[in-house]
Amino acid sequence: MANKRRRNLAPVLAIAPFWVLILVAYLGTMLFTILMSFTNSKTLPKLEFVGLKQYQRLFTTDLWITASQNIWAFSILLILISLTVGFLLAVALDQKIRAEDTIRTIILYPYAMSFIVTGLIWQWLLNPQLGLQKAMHDLGWESFSFTWTQDPSMAIYSIIIGGVWQGSGLVMAIMLAGLRSIDQEIWKAAKIDGIPDWRVYISIVIPMMRPTIVTAVVLMSLGAVKAYDIVVALTGGGPGSSSFTPALFIMNFFFTRQNVGLGAAACTVVLVVVSVFFVPWFYYEYFREEKRGH
Amino acid sequence: MSALTAQSSPRGPKPKRLTPARVGLYGFVAMSCLFFLAPLYVMIITSLKPMEEVRLGYIFKWPDSPTIQPWIDAWSSACTGLACEGIHSGFYNSIKITIPSVMVSIFAGALFGYCLSFWKMKGSNFLFGLLLLGAFLPYQLFIYPLVRIYAWAGAYGTMFNIITVHTIFGLPVMTLLFRNYFSSVPIELFKAARVDGAGFWRIFLSVMLPLATPVVIVAVILQVTGIWNDFLFGTVFAGQNNWPMTVLLNNIVNTTQGERHYNIDMAATILTAAVPLTVYFVSGRWFVRGIAAGAVKG
Numbered sequence: 001m002a003n004k005r006r007r008n009l010a011p012v013l014a015i016a017p018f019w020v021l022i023l024v025a026y027l028g029t030m031l032f033t034i035l036m037s038f039t040n041s042k043t044l045p046k047l048e049f050v051g052l053k054q055y056q057r058l059f060t061t062d063l064w065i066t067a068s069q070n071i072w073a074f075s076i077l078l079i080l081i082s083l084t085v086g087f088l089l090a091v092a093l094d095q096k097i098r099a100e101d102t103i104r105t106i107i108l109y110p111y112a113m114s115f116i117v118t119g120l121i122w123q124w125l126l127n128p129q130l131g132l133q134k135a136m137h138d139l140g141w142e143s144f145s146f147t148w149t150q151d152p153s154m155a156i157y158s159i160i161i162g163g164v165w166q167g168s169g170l171v172m173a174i175m176l177a178g179l180r181s182i183d184q185e186i187w188k189a190a191k192i193d194g195i196p197d198w199r200v201y202i203s204i205v206i207p208m209m210r211p212t213i214v215t216a217v218v219l220m221s222l223g224a225v226k227a228y229d230i231v232v233a234l235t236g237g238g239p240g241s242s243s244f245t246p247a248l249f250i251m252n253f254f255f256t257r258q259n260v261g262l263g264a265a266a267c268t269v270v271l272v273v274v275s276v277f278f279v280p281w282f283y284y285e286y287f288r289e290e291k292r293g294h
Numbered sequence: 295m296s297a298l299t300a301q302s303s304p305r306g307p308k309p310k311r312l313t314p315a316r317v318g319l320y321g322f323v324a325m326s327c328l329f330f331l332a333p334l335y336v337m338i339i340t341s342l343k344p345m346e347e348v349r350l351g352y353i354f355k356w357p358d359s360p361t362i363q364p365w366i367d368a369w370s371s372a373c374t375g376l377a378c379e380g381i382h383s384g385f386y387n388s389i390k391i392t393i394p395s396v397m398v399s400i401f402a403g404a405l406f407g408y409c410l411s412f413w414k415m416k417g418s419n420f421l422f423g424l425l426l427l428g429a430f431l432p433y434q435l436f437i438y439p440l441v442r443i444y445a446w447a448g449a450y451g452t453m454f455n456i457i458t459v460h461t462i463f464g465l466p467v468m469t470l471l472f473r474n475y476f477s478s479v480p481i482e483l484f485k486a487a488r489v490d491g492a493g494f495w496r497i498f499l500s501v502m503l504p505l506a507t508p509v510v511i512v513a514v515i516l517q518v519t520g521i522w523n524d525f526l527f528g529t530v531f532a533g534q535n536n537w538p539m540t541v542l543l544n545n546i547v548n549t550t551q552g553e554r555h556y557n558i559d560m561a562a563t564i565l566t567a568a569v570p571l572t573v574y575f576v577s578g579r580w581f582v583r584g585i586a587a588g589a590v591k592g
Contacts, residue, residue: 010494114523
């Protein structure tokens with residue numbers, strides 16, 4: 001069999017472009033970016049090595065400090081809130097309620113739209129002169145105040161609202177599937193023992209759904225780290241540069257300020273942080289599964 | 295993740311009579327629906343108002359004199375700061391980008407998945423691992439060197455550029471999708487085709503690809519919505535003449551000088567969201583299968 005396959009040239013020819021593509025477009029570009037972070041490149045890449053100077057500069061750049069603080073606050077809150085909202089919605093939909101399909105469609109539709117669209121919608125709704133605040137004032141609630149998008153210390157949190165609106169549906173869909181894959185016998189057993197439903201959820205269902213929850217958290221955090229479009233559309237990184245994220249910072253230094261060295265250093269820092277968090281999970285998910293036998 | 299596609303019927307405790315808990319449940323569900331629907335409602339009614347009414351505020355109020363003029367303006371004469379041509383060219387660009395990108399990326403993913411599942415070649419698992427790892431990293435890591443490569447090849451800012459970039463970054467999820475499917479196909483089927491004298495391409499095109507029709511449908515849903523909604527690659531790689539709808543929309547809304555025409559902006563936004571929303575509403579449960587399968591994309 002092995003001989004027969006070796007003689008067959010077609011599969012080798014078919015897979016060769018993938019080798020080139022993946023080695024160049026993924027591995028090569030990544031290594032190139034890392035290399036650039038040790039150089040003094042400005043508009044164009046040049047091989048003038050400056051050691052760790054770009055990193056020193058990066059960690060003393062106010063904009064980077066803002067961006068990295070923002071992304072932690074943004075990611076953690078976005079994940080916690082989406083997870084809670086998504087889980088509660090999934091539990092609610094799992095109670096044999098009426099019109100389940102319609103409600104699920106309503107909850108999930110924002111996920112089908114682009115981050116740009118989501119960002120623009122919430123930019124308007126959260127605009128104090130036009131959106132929610134104005135509507136409340138018109139209704140006679142004069143003291144209602146919601147000015148997050150124009151407040152430098154709160155702008156990043158306004159993006160979370162848009163993120164939750166768009167992402168909770170995904171969490172709900174994942175959680176609902178998780179809930180429904182749980183053995184129904186558990187519910188019967190709990191009923192016989194007279195355990196209240198909420199207790200079953202907290203003590204039995206949630207622990208059993210650990211893999212589902214991990215999947216949801218990983219998905220949400222990968223999305224959060226990449227947060228770019230939604231920030232561009234909702235606040236544009238402002239007011240000032242108060243709601244910058246690392247993705248915005250990198251794009252800004254690569255393409256607007258034309259400081260490739262510093263942008264590459266920021267990329268490398270993101271790479272290291274993401275790797276520390278996701279590589280263990282990644283191997284667990286894909287390569288252990290492999291051994292269990294596909 | 296395969297558990298996500300498995301079941302569709304509700305389970306859990308049986309519903310009781312109308313208890314306070316039940317009322318609370320429906321209250322919660324109703325509030326949630328309101329939260330998810332209100333923005334769309336505001337957008338639609340604002341897009342139907344003339345500017346005089348928009349200036350008054352009352353974002354939740356039904357328009358007194360509904361008009362479709364903002365929609366016409368959004369399509370053909372809204373200004374981007376550079377020109378006043380509306381969003382229609384972005385719509386056509388997005389179509390020109392999406393159709394080939396969807397076809398090429400699905401074909402590439404299916405082919406690679408087929409290679410990985412049936413033609414065990416040296417190093418291909420390493421290659422696949424590398425590809426998946428790439429899918430988890432932020433795109434910013436790859437973008438700048440890619441710009442340089444395309445510029446060096448003289449293809450930067452062209453249709454070819456944006457289509458190949460969508461293919462490259464669609465590859466991890468597409469491959470995963472097809473590899474997972476093909477690995478559930480009995481190997482006997484493959485062997486039987488071999489015995490009958492079918493070669494590499496013949497088995498792929500006449501046996502495996504037709505077999506994988508459900509996966510192809512899921513892949514089409516994923517890629518059409520994903521590529522249509524893309525903003526980052528569009529701004530960086532497409533070039534000004536090929537800017538997709540999302541980029542044009544952002545320019546129309548966020549670079550306007552003087553008074554902002556919220557009614558036109560909202561009409562343009564709805565127009566941009568229309569294609570993926572149509573896919574979503576038409577595909578129904580397939581969409582959920584798609585996001586479950588493609589969820590690794592994040």
